[in-house]
Amino acid sequence: MQSKKLKLREVDCVPFDDQRSGTAGLRKKVTVFQQQHYLECFVQSIFDTLKLEPGSTLVLGGDGRYYNREAVQTISAMAAANGIGRMIIGQGGLLSTPAASNLIRTRKAAGGIILSASHNPGGPDGDFGIKFNTASGGQAPEQLTETAYARSLACDRYKIADTAALELDTPGESAIGDTVVEIVDPVSDYAELMEELFDFELLRSALKRKICLHFDALNAATGPYANRIFCDMLGVSPECISNATPLEDFGGIHPDPNPVDAAHLVKLAMSDGAPDLIGASDGDGDRNMILGSGMLVSPGDSLAIMLANTVVAPGYRNGVAGVARSMPTSRAVDDVARELGIPCFETPTGWRFFCNLLEAGKIGLCGEESFGTSSAHTREKDGLWAILYWLSMMAGLEQSVGEIVQRHWARFGRCFFQRRDYMIANADDADALVQNLSSIISSVPGSSDTGQQILEADIFEYTDPVDGSLSTNQGIRLFSADGGRIVLRLSGTGTSGSTLRVYLDRTEHGPGVAEKSPADALASLGETAAAIARIEHFTGLKQPTSTI
Ligand code: G1P
Ligand code: ZN
Numbered sequence: 324m325q326s327k328k329l330k331l332r333e334v335d336c337v338p339f340d341d342q343r344s345g346t347a348g349l350r351k352k353v354t355v356f357q358q359q360h361y362l363e364c365f366v367q368s369i370f371d372t373l374k375l376e377p378g379s380t381l382v383l384g385g386d387g388r389y390y391n392r393e394a395v396q397t398i399s400a401m402a403a404a405n406g407i408g409r410m411i412i413g414q415g416g417l418l419s420t421p422a423a424s425n426l427i428r429t430r431k432a433a434g435g436i437i438l439s440a441s442h443n444p445g446g447p448d449g450d451f452g453i454k455f456n457t458a459s460g461g462q463a464p465e466q467l468t469e470t471a472y473a474r475s476l477a478c479d480r481y482k483i484a485d486t487a488a489l490e491l492d493t494p495g496e497s498a499i500g501d502t503v504v505e506i507v508d509p510v511s512d513y514a515e516l517m518e519e520l521f522d523f524e525l526l527r528s529a530l531k532r533k534i535c536l537h538f539d540a541l542n543a544a545t546g547p548y549a550n551r552i553f554c555d556m557l558g559v560s561p562e563c564i565s566n567a568t569p570l571e572d573f574g575g576i577h578p579d580p581n582p583v584d585a586a587h588l589v590k591l592a593m594s595d596g597a598p599d600l601i602g603a604s605d606g607d608g609d610r611n612m613i614l615g616s617g618m619l620v621s622p623g624d625s626l627a628i629m630l631a632n633t634v635v636a637p638g639y640r641n642g643v644a645g646v647a648r649s650m651p652t653s654r655a656v657d658d659v660a661r662e663l664g665i666p667c668f669e670t671p672t673g674w675r676f677f678c679n680l681l682e683a684g685k686i687g688l689c690g691e692e693s694f695g696t697s698s699a700h701t702r703e704k705d706g707l708w709a710i711l712y713w714l715s716m717m718a719g720l721e722q723s724v725g726e727i728v729q730r731h732w733a734r735f736g737r738c739f740f741q742r743r744d745y746m747i748a749n750a751d752d753a754d755a756l757v758q759n760l761s762s763i764i765s766s767v768p769g770s771s772d773t774g775q776q777i778l779e780a781d782i783f784e785y786t787d788p789v790d791g792s793l794s795t796n797q798g799i800r801l802f803s804a805d806g807g808r809i810v811l812r813l814s815g816t817g818t819s820g821s822t823l824r825v826y827l828d829r830t831e832h833g834p835g836v837a838e839k840s841p842a843d844a845l846a847s848l849g850e851t852a853a854a855i856a857r858i859e860h861f862t863g864l865k866q867p868t869s870t871i
Contacts (some may be wrong), residue, residue: 330485331404336360344366344468345703346815347576351439353390356451360481363671366398366436369406369455369482370439372467375433378408380428382456382596384509386607387439387569388445388546388731392416394438394453396488403499404482408501408624411508417569419544419608421697421705422513423745424460428701429512433458439544442579445570448551450818461678461702465762466796468699469634490817510551517552520638520700521711522718526556530719534797535563537598538710539588542566542574545608557846563598564727580612580694580706583869588612589619593643600695601649609674612695615724620713621841623653623740623828628731629712630659633688635719638688638700643687647677650783650798651810651826652692655738655864658830661736671785671797672812677700679789681686692742692826706758725866729837737836738828743867744814745823745858753813757859760811767801767855774851776804783810801855807845809852825852842870 325596332679349365356362375381381402385391395416395417402410411430412418412617418426419435435826440452455471456462462559463471486499488744490506497504509801511746517523529537536559546567553559577584580603601614613620620628630646633639647668660667668686672698677689681699690696695704697711716727729776747753767780779802784795798812807829814822827845852858859865 326752329403331788332485333480334360334363334483336364336478338476338478339364343374343472344454347441347462348437348452349518350443350450350818351815352818353447353449353451354494356390356394359769362394362397363395363401363477363481363483364475365453365471367399368471369436370401370476371474372471373434373455375407380411380430381407381435382411382423382430382432382435383419384413384416386419386441388451388569388573388606389447389449390451391571392491394451395491397438397483399485399489399499399504400486401482402463403484403502405484407502407809410504412491412504412506414492414494414506417544417547418509419513419548421609421703422548423706424456424701425513425516425705426458426507427456427458429572430601432529436609436749437465440604441607441816442577442610443605443816444573444577448493448533449572456536458703459678460532461682462535462675464675464678464831484629485831499551501720510548514547514552514556516700517708517711519716520708523556525718526711526714529714530557530559534600534714534717535598536714537563537565537591537601539565539585539601539603540567540601541576541578541579541580541585541603541605542568542570543604543606543608544569545604545707548608548783548836551766553783573606580605583871585612588614592619593617600710602710602713605694606812608706609704611696611706612694613709613713614761618725620727620728621725622690622694622739623648623655623738624728624731625709626652626688626696627655627659627728627735630656630663631731632716632720635868636702636715639687644684644696645680645686647680647689649673649676651742651812651824651828652690653738653740653828654808654830655735658735671783671794673815674704675787676787676794680733681788681850683789685788692740724831730784730838736830736832738830739839740828740848741826741845741870743825743827743849744869744871745825745862745864746868747821747862747864748824750821752862753823756823756856756858757799757811757813758863759858766800774854775807776846777801777851777855778804782836801852803848803851804838807848809848811852811856817868825849825856825867827852
């Protein structure tokens with residue numbers, strides 16, 4: 324092993340006041356992270372918060388976006404100075420979020436640092452982000468991220484080793500002083516896990532005989548994972564994988580697999596001769612988009628359909644103890660859980676709220692409307708896993724994506740869902756809207772001038788059934804007389820201005836549901852939402868900036 328000479332330094336700095344984590348870690352413009360001492364202060368706050376035993380193991384990697392490599396070097400040098408015994412780093416500094424979570428668990432690490440701004444654009448003018456995960460593989464809970472924030476407000480010194488840059492591109496071991504640095508293949512452990520959960524032989528044969536797959540890695544982290552799993556292990560032709568090389572700026576693509584930012588995939592799905600299954604994942608590989616010929620699967624439907632069909636994959640064949648969805652996610656899964664007689668938990672937005680439930684064995688599947696779905700196999704959402712699950716349903720049920728979805732609607736009804744986002748330049752305007760609505764919330768039910776009649780309204784709060792912690796102010800909910808639901812909340816992942824998210828859902832039954840569009844089914848609920856929240860009055864916006 325090559326040992327590097329170590330000189331430790333304590334560097335003085337002025338604390339920053341803007342290092343509070345949002346829905347999924349600290350996200351800022353790259354230029355903010357590039358400020359002198361900025362990254363270091365946040366990382367020191369993480370080390371001070373986690374208080375890891377000397378000699379502990381830490382997993383480190385990211386989605387490969389601009390600044391990823393520099394940050395890996397800095398964090399490694401700081402880890403050595405903070406007494407970390409072993410660093411496990413993805414080759415090239417790359418680790419998808421679910422693969423990092425898996426490595427933390429399989430290598431029994433004390434935690435991990437994941438460098439990602441997920442689906443936010445990358446490049447020198449784009450975004451960068453850091454989240455830290457605990458030994459369970461899950462994102463640090465709110466109480467830890469708040470401790471790190473408090474610590475950052477007082478962080479006037481950090482520890483770092485003066486060391487030559489690590490060679491990140493070759494697997495193997497080296498050292499920074501007493502800290503062992505292990506560069507690992509980012510894919511192999513994760514691929515092994517997928518092979519345990521799904522019947523690869525069945526998938527290989529179905530992909531050979533009848534299912535034409537197209538996967539788009541959007542020039543982000545999942546390219547190498549897709550090449551290994553789909554092509555090398557499942558025999559898919561490399562031409563079926565597009566944008567498979569991770570690029571620092573994602574080649575200018577917005578790495579968010581949703582129908583607006585990945586409209587080219589919707590177009591492909593609607594074209595003649597469309598592939599049978601089209602899948603995509605986001606910057607760090609935790610989101611998924613599923614499309615079939617002529618069909619985009621809504622994430623809420625995807626979760627419900629997975630729960631209704633656990634029989635198709637060895638890892639799920641015996642069913643699951645329970646299921647969870649984030650509060651704004653469509654209530655489609657609730658109906659399946661009811662029929663199966665298992666609990667369905669409703670958690671605040673953000674994957675970390677699922678982690679205690681997963682860890683305690685209370686749930687086996689969970690998902691969010693924001694194209695995130697996963698199971699107890701890891702503690703993060705997982706894009707490629709979702710595509711493998713859909714492949715398993717297609718192969719096991721011998722049905723197309725469209726047939727699977729339509730049969731589900733015929734059985735359970737169709738839960739129409741839309742998310743309308745309003746990008747508001749001035750964050751104060753967004754805050755004023757939410758404050759106003761919160762202050763009148765108790766008088767909304769029964770009021771006659773709101774469009775649709777609202778029967779109930781509240782501000783969602785959540786008591787974690789495992790540790791009893793309370794999270795308040797997690798979004799405003801309004802329930803209409805025709806069974807519809809409106810949810811309003813502000814995004815916690817943006818890096819400028821504010822985004823108001825308005826979520827609408829309503830279930831309809833009957834033969835006509837497949838032909839009806841969500842826009843038609845939810846039109847009147849949307850008008851009601853805009854009127855009650857006085858969106859135009861507070862923001863000047865007559866229409867949503869985007870609808871998903
Ligand atoms: C968004 C999604 C949320 C997801 C998060 C991280 O957060 O809505 O479901 O967990 O990104 O991927 P938001 O911007 O709404 O706070
Ligand atoms: Zn992501």
